[in-house]
Amino acid sequence: MAEKKTTPIVIDEKEYTFEDMTPEQQEAVDHVADLERKIANTMKSARQMEGGKIYWISKLKKSLEDTPEEAQEVAAQ
Secondary structure: OOOOOOEEEEOEEEEEEEHOOOOOOOHHHHHHHHHHHHHHHHHHHHHHHHHHHHHHHHHHHHHHHHHHHHHHHHHHH
């Protein structure tokens, strides 16, 4: 006879079996896993946006350095 597959869930260093949980407990585990994925994706997006911001600041600084000083003074007036 084949062994029953179980999914261990560790909460506060205590192990539980997903299949032995109530439907409500399983739903809570699913929500936590989904939220963990969303948090990881949000953090990745934030790092990408920060990298984009650094890129555009660098591009702006380079452009300003390449602009003759007289043009910058006229533009500022």
